[in-house]
Every structure is written in structure tokens, then in C-alpha cells.
Amino acid sequence: MSGVRDTLQQFRARLGPGPRSFLAWWGQALATWLPARWRVLLGLTRDRLFFQHQGDELEMTWGEGTQRHVLARLPATTTPDDLRALLGSRLANLPRWWLVPPGMVLRRRMLLPAAAADRLRDVLRFELDRQTPFTANEACFDARVLGVREDGQLDVELAAVPKSAFAGGLGRLGALAGGLAGADVEDADGAPLGVNLLPEDARVARQAPQRGLHLTLAAVAVIALVFGAWAVLDNRRAAADVFAAQVESRADEARQVASRRQQLVDLVAGTATLNQTSAQRPTALEVMDDVTRRLPDNTYLEKLAIEGDRLTLIGFSPEASGLVARLQESPLWRNPALSGALQPDPRTRMDRFTLTAELLGKRDPANAGTQGGADAAGRD
Structure with missing residues (x-):
């Protein structure tokens, strides 16, 4: 048996080193190609161990794709x-x-119809007694599709073995006959034909070693992936909330800036309007100067008030009734009139008066001269 062990050691060496870690296994499992040793471990390889009779011994070969490598000869026991x-x-x-x-x-x-491809074994069950001397209950059979003809028919090769001969040959395998996954046929070149004559109820389905560990690791990986995706999503949501808060804060600042800007615009517009209005009206100094020049020297003022476009004069004068005529010629106001009755003052022996007028806007000097000439012509 030492020669057998040496051969098997060479076979194991061809499979490559064992897995270093779960991450290495996971990374290689996602690749489109895998080392032979990994394919064996994960049950993804189509490699098989073949046993056939060689006299009183069993020859064990390794089927790697279309090639076969002799591993050892074992006793039938x-x-x-x-x-x-x-x-x-x-x-x-x-x-x-x-x-x-x-x-x-x-x-x-x-030759079979193309529709027979999906249920090839059931079709062969009805065709077996026409193509062979056996019925479906008397033989172990299977078939392989060699190709499809231009007319759509399937070119099929049927392989059948009488059950009695099949059972006798299977019995020569001894105790190893109970753990078989299939029974193939050796063709003329010594390669497997590609059929499985072993009845389905006698086949043993092989699972990858440490399947439970692999499933556990896969479940852990899926849970970790889901948790990672959830964590990323939660982080994205938190970042989105922070960004929304920042946007809202910036929006509030922008609204405040816009409000202040509008207030400033309104203030500037109001100031401009006020300045324009003030520029169109005579100044208080101009009004006081004109009033002083038009009132007689024996007239005294207690109050001179300018409220908007209204001029109010309150004072004492012995010529109070003639003040209206004196003030009518001013270009700074119009419609001068006494407000209320004249009140004699026994202390000063003058009349107390209240006179009001409507202030006018400033006039262009040329227009003022023209208007003054027109007023003089009218008075003449």
C-alpha cells in the first residue's frame, strides 16, 4: 500500500495548498475560475473517482475532465x-x-424529435423495447445527445445493460458498491461515455465537505453584507438629515439677508423720496427770510411753524388785516389767509392774528422770473 499512498500524495499535491482563511475562500469562490483543490472542496468540480475491474483487483482512476489518471489498484475487499x-x-x-x-x-x-430533449429518459422508456431486446423493467439504460440535425431532430445514443448482468458486475465491487454516485461506460478510447446507468434510487448524492460550516459562513457573510448595507444607508440618511439642516439654516440666513436688503432698499428709496420732496420745497431759512422781508417792522411773531406744506404765523400787528395782501406776492406759498378773528391785545394795543398759507415747491429761476412778470402785469 506504500505505492498507493505515494500516488495519492502526488494527487493531493496537484490539488494545491489548503485554504488560508475564510476571506481567501470567499474571494476565490467569487472568481470565474477556481483551483482544482477548491473545486473539489466546494463540490463544484466535475472530477470523479472511477472504479473498474482488473482481474481480482479494482483499478481506481481520477477523472479530470476528459482525462483519466490511474491512482492505485485496490483489493476487492x-x-x-x-x-x-x-x-x-x-x-x-x-x-x-x-x-x-x-x-x-x-x-x-x-433519432428523436426535438421535443424529447426535456423528457429524454421517459421517451427512452417507451422506445427501449423497440430498439433493444429488453424492456424498461429488464435493463438499466441511459442516453446522451450527440447533436441536433438541421431538421431539428436529436441524434441520440442509447446505452443499455440487462439488470442481471449489471447487478453481477456491481456486486464485484464489494463494499464499495453501496456508495456510488453513478455508473458510466468506457468507450473504445478508454474515456467515459457520459451516461449514468445506475438507477436513480441507488445513487448517492455527494455534498461538499464541511457543508454546514460553509453554509454558516455564507449566512454570516450575508448578514454582514445586509448589516453593512443598512449601516451605509443609515449613514447616508444621517448625512442627508445634516445636509437638510444645513440647507435650512442657510435658507434662513438667506431669508434674513433678503429681508434686511429689502429694508435697506426701502430705506434708500424713502430717503431718496424724502430728499426729492425736500429739494422741491423751500427751506425754512428761505421761508423765514421771505416772511421777514414782507412783514412790516411794527409786526411781531410769536410763532412760525412749518408742518409739511403748511405755513402758520402767529403774532401781533397794528396792521393785521393788511398782512394777507403783503404775503400774497410771495413765490414760496399761496393762499395766505387769516385763521380765526383778530384779537385786540390791551397790553400792546395790537391785534393778535393767526395766518396760514400753503407752501409751494421751488421753481426754476427762469420760470420764477416769467411768473413774477406775469403777476406784475396782472396787477397793473
Whole structure:
């Protein structure tokens, strides 16, 4: 058995080093290609262990794609435990197949409708007694599709073995017959034909080793991915809330700035309007100067008030009734009139008067001269 172990060690070396960490396994699982050793561990490889009779021994070969590599020759008394101890935990999980000798199998090529592709085995069950001397209950059978013709028909090759001969050959495998995943046929070139003659109820489905651990790690990875996505989403929401608060704060500042700007515009407009209005009216000094020049010397004022465009004069004069005529010729106001009755003052022996007039805007000097000439002409 030392030569067998040496061969198996070489086989294990071809599978590559073991996994270093879960992250390495996860990264390689997402890749489009995987090392052979990983494909074996994850159950993603199509590699198989073939057993066939060689005299009183069993020849064990490794089927790697379309190639086969002889691993060892085992005694017919080898048990599954012996094989597992010999192969190790990794190689023992490769699916085991019986390679049926070509002389035991009846092969026929036949044409079937294209619709038979989805239910090929059921169709063969009805066609078996027409193509072979056996019925579906008397033979183990399977077929492979060789191609599709131009008219759409399927070119199919049927392989069938009588159940009695199949059971006899299977029995020569001894204790290893109970753990098979299938039974293929060796073609003329020594390669597997690509069929499975083993009845479905006798096939053993192989699972990847440490499947529970892998599923647990996958579940943990999915949970971590969901949690990470949720954390990213929550961070995005928090950032969005902060940004919205900043935008609202900037909007409030912008509104305040706009309000202050509007107040400033209103103030400037009001000031300009006030200045324009003030510029159109005579100043208080101009009014006082004109009043002083037009009132007689024996007239005294207690109050001179300018409220808007209204001029009010309150004082004492012995000629109070003639003051209206004196003030009518002024270009700074119009419609001078006494307000109320004259009140004699016994102390000063003058009449107390209240006189009001409506202030006018400033006039252009040329217009003022023209207007003054017109007023003089009218008086003449």
C-alpha cells in the first residue's frame, strides 16, 4: 500500500495548498475560475473517482475532465472506511463511479424529435423495447445527445445493460458498491461515455465537505453584507438629515439677508423720496427770510411753524388785516389767509392774528422770473 499512498500524495499535491482563511475562500469562490483543490472542496468540480475491474483487483482512476489518471489498484475487499483512510478527507469526497466494461453494454444510435430533449429518459422508456431486446423493467439504460440535425431532430445514443448482468458486475465491487454516485461506460478510447446507468434510487448524492460550516459562513457573510448595507444607508440618511439642516439654516440666513436688503432698499428709496420732496420745497431759512422781508417792522411773531406744506404765523400787528395782501406776492406759498378773528391785545394795543398759507415747491429761476412778470402785469 506504500505505492498507493505515494500516488495519492502526488494527487493531493496537484490539488494545491489548503485554504488560508475564510476571506481567501470567499474571494476565490467569487472568481470565474477556481483551483482544482477548491473545486473539489466546494463540490463544484466535475472530477470523479472511477472504479473498474482488473482481474481480482479494482483499478481506481481520477477523472479530470476528459482525462483519466490511474491512482492505485485496490483489493476487492476494500471497504469504504479503508478507502476514506487511504484517500484522506479531501479526496474521499469526490463522487465515486463504476466504469462499466464496454462489452457489457448495448449501444444504439437513434433519432428523436426535438421535443424529447426535456423528457429524454421517459421517451427512452417507451422506445427501449423497440430498439433493444429488453424492456424498461429488464435493463438499466441511459442516453446522451450527440447533436441536433438541421431538421431539428436529436441524434441520440442509447446505452443499455440487462439488470442481471449489471447487478453481477456491481456486486464485484464489494463494499464499495453501496456508495456510488453513478455508473458510466468506457468507450473504445478508454474515456467515459457520459451516461449514468445506475438507477436513480441507488445513487448517492455527494455534498461538499464541511457543508454546514460553509453554509454558516455564507449566512454570516450575508448578514454582514445586509448589516453593512443598512449601516451605509443609515449613514447616508444621517448625512442627508445634516445636509437638510444645513440647507435650512442657510435658507434662513438667506431669508434674513433678503429681508434686511429689502429694508435697506426701502430705506434708500424713502430717503431718496424724502430728499426729492425736500429739494422741491423751500427751506425754512428761505421761508423765514421771505416772511421777514414782507412783514412790516411794527409786526411781531410769536410763532412760525412749518408742518409739511403748511405755513402758520402767529403774532401781533397794528396792521393785521393788511398782512394777507403783503404775503400774497410771495413765490414760496399761496393762499395766505387769516385763521380765526383778530384779537385786540390791551397790553400792546395790537391785534393778535393767526395766518396760514400753503407752501409751494421751488421753481426754476427762469420760470420764477416769467411768473413774477406775469403777476406784475396782472396787477397793473
